[in-house]
Amino acid sequence: MADQSPSRRDLLKIASTAAGAAAGVGASAAARHAEAAEQRARARSRPAREPLTALTAHEADLLDRIAELLVPSDANGPGATEAMAVRYIDRALAGALADQRDAYRMGLEALERYARQTRGGPFLQLPETKQISLLIDVESGTATGANVGFTGSSAQFFGLVRGHVMQGTFGDPYYGGNEGFAGWDLLGYPGVRTTVTPTEQKLLSPPTRVRRSAYDSPMFNKAIVDTKPAGSDRDAD
Amino acid sequence: MPTNLPGTDVVVIGLGAAGGVAVLPLADAGLNVVGLEAGTWLTNKDFAPDEIRNNVRDWPMAVQKCNREVPTHRMNEQAPTTRAAGHAMMNGVGGTALHYWAQSWRLSPFDFKTVSETTRRYGRARVPKGSTVEDWPFGYDELEPFYDRIEHEIGVSGQAGNILGALDPRGNVFEAPRTRAYPMPPLRSTGYLDRMTAAGRALGWHPFPGPAAINSERYQGRMPCMYHGFCNRGGCHVDAKNSPNVTTIPRAQKTGKLKVVTVAHVTKIEVDGNGKITGVTYVTGKEEFFQPAKAVLVASYTYENTRLLLLSTSKAFPKGLSNNHGQVGRHYLSHAQGGAVTALFPFNLNSWYGLPAQGVAIDNWADDNFDHGGLDFIGGGNLWVYSDRRPIGAANMNTFGRAPGWGAQWKAFVKENADRVNTAYLQKTTLPYEGNFLDLDPVVKDPLGFPVCRITADYQDNERKINDFIQDKMELWFRAAGAIDIVRGPLGTMGVNTHAYGGTRMGDNVDTNVVNRYGFSHEVPNLGVLGASVMGTSGAHNPTLTAQALAWRTAEHLVKNWKAIAE
Numbered sequence: 001m002a003d004q005s006p007s008r009r010d011l012l013k014i015a016s017t018a019a020g021a022a023a024g025v026g027a028s029a030a031a032r033h034a035e036a037a038e039q040r041a042r043a044r045s046r047p048a049r050e051p052l053t054a055l056t057a058h059e060a061d062l063l064d065r066i067a068e069l070l071v072p073s074d075a076n077g078p079g080a081t082e083a084m085a086v087r088y089i090d091r092a093l094a095g096a097l098a099d100q101r102d103a104y105r106m107g108l109e110a111l112e113r114y115a116r117q118t119r120g121g122p123f124l125q126l127p128e129t130k131q132i133s134l135l136i137d138v139e140s141g142t143a144t145g146a147n148v149g150f151t152g153s154s155a156q157f158f159g160l161v162r163g164h165v166m167q168g169t170f171g172d173p174y175y176g177g178n179e180g181f182a183g184w185d186l187l188g189y190p191g192v193r194t195t196v197t198p199t200e201q202k203l204l205s206p207p208t209r210v211r212r213s214a215y216d217s218p219m220f221n222k223a224i225v226d227t228k229p230a231g232s233d234r235d236a237d
Numbered sequence: 238m239p240t241n242l243p244g245t246d247v248v249v250i251g252l253g254a255a256g257g258v259a260v261l262p263l264a265d266a267g268l269n270v271v272g273l274e275a276g277t278w279l280t281n282k283d284f285a286p287d288e289i290r291n292n293v294r295d296w297p298m299a300v301q302k303c304n305r306e307v308p309t310h311r312m313n314e315q316a317p318t319t320r321a322a323g324h325a326m327m328n329g330v331g332g333t334a335l336h337y338w339a340q341s342w343r344l345s346p347f348d349f350k351t352v353s354e355t356t357r358r359y360g361r362a363r364v365p366k367g368s369t370v371e372d373w374p375f376g377y378d379e380l381e382p383f384y385d386r387i388e389h390e391i392g393v394s395g396q397a398g399n400i401l402g403a404l405d406p407r408g409n410v411f412e413a414p415r416t417r418a419y420p421m422p423p424l425r426s427t428g429y430l431d432r433m434t435a436a437g438r439a440l441g442w443h444p445f446p447g448p449a450a451i452n453s454e455r456y457q458g459r460m461p462c463m464y465h466g467f468c469n470r471g472g473c474h475v476d477a478k479n480s481p482n483v484t485t486i487p488r489a490q491k492t493g494k495l496k497v498v499t500v501a502h503v504t505k506i507e508v509d510g511n512g513k514i515t516g517v518t519y520v521t522g523k524e525e526f527f528q529p530a531k532a533v534l535v536a537s538y539t540y541e542n543t544r545l546l547l548l549s550t551s552k553a554f555p556k557g558l559s560n561n562h563g564q565v566g567r568h569y570l571s572h573a574q575g576g577a578v579t580a581l582f583p584f585n586l587n588s589w590y591g592l593p594a595q596g597v598a599i600d601n602w603a604d605d606n607f608d609h610g611g612l613d614f615i616g617g618g619n620l621w622v623y624s625d626r627r628p629i630g631a632a633n634m635n636t637f638g639r640a641p642g643w644g645a646q647w648k649a650f651v652k653e654n655a656d657r658v659n660t661a662y663l664q665k666t667t668l669p670y671e672g673n674f675l676d677l678d679p680v681v682k683d684p685l686g687f688p689v690c691r692i693t694a695d696y697q698d699n700e701r702k703i704n705d706f707i708q709d710k711m712e713l714w715f716r717a718a719g720a721i722d723i724v725r726g727p728l729g730t731m732g733v734n735t736h737a738y739g740g741t742r743m744g745d746n747v748d749t750n751v752v753n754r755y756g757f758s759h760e761v762p763n764l765g766v767l768g769a770s771v772m773g774t775s776g777a778h779n780p781t782l783t784a785q786a787l788a789w790r791t792a793e794h795l796v797k798n799w800k801a802i803a804e
Contacts, residue, residue, distance in 0.1 A: 074645050171293070203584075
């Protein structure tokens with residue numbers, strides 16, 4: 001087994017620190033405004049939301065916007081919005097991740113209070129630059145000190161949301177995200193196969209992309225999505 | 238009162254990697270065997286290629302007995318105690334071998350004779366201070382026939398490097414002599430692995446494909462590996478992973494001598510007034526049963542082997558079964574597997590498919606394969622790179638300080654680099670120390686109300702020095718293959734681990750070991766212990782094949798000495 005998980009966590013920490021630095025010195029204000037306008041336009045053309053199973057409409061709106069900031073839709077292709085990452089989260093919170101429902105409720109309430117207290121308005125009405133700087137506060141743990149109701153560190157809440165947005169963007173569509181295989185296309189993942197040939201494992205011979213869920217194949221029993229499994233730290237080799 | 242069941246000859250507690258192979262020689266010899274397994278049967282239909290279920294939500298470790306009794310950990314007796322949410326061991330017929338990586342290594346002769354070999358080459362003072370390491374009661378040669386037997390019974394693919402002294406540079410030229418080749422050729426190479434092999438050779442090292450309990454071609458009527466990329470924490474959808482549930486257990490069942498009882502949670506091993514085992518008590522749901530037996534083999538993994546003995550108190554053994562010398566729980570170690578090294582390449586590696594056992598190893602810096610005369614540690618590490626990638630894991634890749642953790646710049650980074658990263662797995666020699674041990678947690682209990690196991694352990698200087706040394710070597714290898722950036726992970730501490738050793742150590746000295754050279758208790762004649770809990774050293778390679786070879790040997794010993802041990 002490789003203990004990839006601990007190192008991955010450490011690496012995320014490094015990456016997060018870099019995020020703060022990079023966003024602080026990022027694009028010019030004008031460019032940001034242009035981008036924001038573009039994104040608002042995209043939001044208007046977003047498909048109608050399916051009925052929610054766990055989240056409230058306001059929570060889903062907040063998460064949609066956060067997911068959009070984490071994995072934006074841009075010249076590099078569709079992002080978390082098109083992938084329906086929040087549909088993944090909503091379904092998971094009604095099933096396998098039900099024990100994290102309260103963490104979302106409390107975290108999003110705290111985020112809203114923090115927005116009003118430090119940025120002068122509700123999160124969704126803030127300009128994009130303020131939304132980003134606020135998310136950096138939440139990510140870094142800075143928002144914890146404002147006593148707006150984050151449980152433990154605000155960084156924990158950020159990690160929770162980021163992790164689930166990644167799962168919703170890059171996970172198997174069976175679970176409600178990765179709509180249209182948007183996430184897999186972004187990474188260049190050639191797709192779920194049950195057989196891989198020697199040629200498909202050679203350099204310079206990337207396999208052709210297949211677009212299907214693991215459960216499109218009748219050979220597998222469907223995963224149960226409505227129970228909470230135990231957590232685990234390490235792989236077993 | 239528990240329901241009394243009809244008696245049997247042998248009870249094996251746990252049908253995982255060790256217990257699952259031991260049942261075969263017992264059943265073949267005509268002994269009646271009851272295998273008590275806490276989990277259930279799973280089939281290849283249960284093993285969908287599903288990253289969310291396997292790797293994110295940690296199935297198949299879900300709803301498992303062993304994940305309701307996860308040990309607590311503290312780095313030393315003064316440090317705070319913490320408890321992980323879970324760990325990667327699982328219950329099920331086949332145990333963790335259902336979803337393990339299936340790397341099937343033999344240990345090096347040095348691992349059996351660490352004290353005497355270190356003394357011979359470098360002087361007694363080089364054995365780290367505070368270590369309780371002893372030579373094993375026998376050397377590699379004694380275990381070789383059992384390694385060979387397991388490799389052929391379950392099926393191991395690999396390239397021999399030393400057959401009876403004849404070296405073959407395609408294999409591991411540092412391996413100890415084996416009597417014959419592996420029963421199957423190694424798993425296939427890939428474009429990336431070819432590149433790493435060439436880079437290793439260019440450094441003057443000796444890269445070779447690693448051994449795996451995975452079929453590289455049809456074996457015993459089962460399919461070869463499909464290389465589909467979901468082996469890591471997943472069971473095999475074509476039964477090409479040679480877990481006992483598809484190899485030795487069905488064969489033992491065919492004799493009519495093995496009865497498999499699933500969802501059986503063993504709570505106590507019972508003894509009579511003379512300290513001889515009479516049977517075991519187990520719980521299924523709310524029902525309690527007593528299974529009489531003439532001999533018991535405990536095969537439930539290091540933490541549970543230790544805990545079950547400590548919980549099995551009696552007049553004859555007031556401190557726990559086989560613990561009148563106070564050795565149950567001592568000499569604990571978990572493999573130094575942390576300190577991964579991750580590399581970024583300027584080109585795609587095409588590593589989306591494959592499996593963790595499909596890789597290239599370098600053993601030039603393992604065990605005592607190099608001169609430690611000018612160094613300040615003993616032992617070493619195995620360098621291992623492999624082909625294994627899934628999309629969520631890829632999206633969570635290290636950004637090497639080149640991009641933030643989210644947003645447009647991050648997205649551009651992962652779009653370019655998702656297939657350009659590789660992490661090496663580095664297993665390193667780990668020794669037992671005086672302050673590292675297992676006992677019962679004074680506070681935390683499992684759902685039945687029994688205390689969980691408590692780990693008190695941390696790595697010491699020898700492990701830390703090996704870690705630095707091995708990370709340097711790994712970085713050299715990655716750079717030689719064209720890597721443009723490197724990140725090193727921390728070694729971490731000795732928390733709950735899938736390579737956990739000791740607690741019921743094997744040795745001739747009754748004052749420092751729980752079981753004798755055959756795996757039977759020094760204090761309880763009809764108690765045998767199977768698994769890595771009997772191992773006093775880790776070496777630099779995965780423990781499973783060694784645990785299986787030892788389990789087979791213990792079972793054979795029981796068969797050959799049935800009257801003396803059990804009657």
